[in-house]
Amino acid sequence: MHKAKMSYHLYFAWVVSVIATLGSLYFSEIKGFIPCELCWYQRIFMYPLAILLGIASFYNDKSLKKYILPLSIMGGTISLYHYLVQKVPGFAAIKPCVQGVPCNVQYINWFGFVTIPFLALTAFTLISLLLVLMKKSE
Structure with a gap:
């Protein structure tokens, strides 16, 4: 019985998720940037990825891909929308009575x-690409 080859795709996806998680905490807790509503939604999708990908890479469990990939794609979709809200004039709806930081x-x-x-x-995007490129173990 041979030992399964370690998946570096899982490991690098975990590293990306940890860097993103620590980066978001740096911006809010050290720099003092208050997260907007869309930032919180992105965090809701990123933070579990850091834990799940860490466990998956430790055990070299490629079966978690089917659970992790949808989280990453949904988080990326929110990020894309948020980026468009920031960069495309008139993309965001006008909200005159917004609480907290505008998105x-x-x-x-x-x-x-x-x-x-x-x-x-x-x-x-990097996490999603790494998971898509990950091959199933023989």
């Missing part, structure tokens, strides 16, 4: 296009 606020705007939702979208 079109750009705390960072590196190089004129890198915002926090863009970073989240990049992380969700």
Whole structure:
């Protein structure tokens, strides 16, 4: 009986999710950026990925892909929508009585296009691609 080969795709997806989770905590807890409603939804999808991908990569359990991939795709969809709200004029609905931070606020705007939702979208996309590229064990 041979030992299953470790899936580096799972490991790198876990690393991406941990970096994204720590990055979001850095922006809110250290930099003091208050998350908007859409940021919270993205966190709801990212934080479990850090735990689930960590467990999956530790046990080299590729069967979790069917549970993790939908979370990543849904989180990425929210990130894309949030990015469009920030960058496309008139994309967001006008909400005159909004509580908290409006979702079109750009705390960072590196190089004129890198915002926090863009970073989240990049992380969700990388995780999704790594999971899609992961081959099933023989």
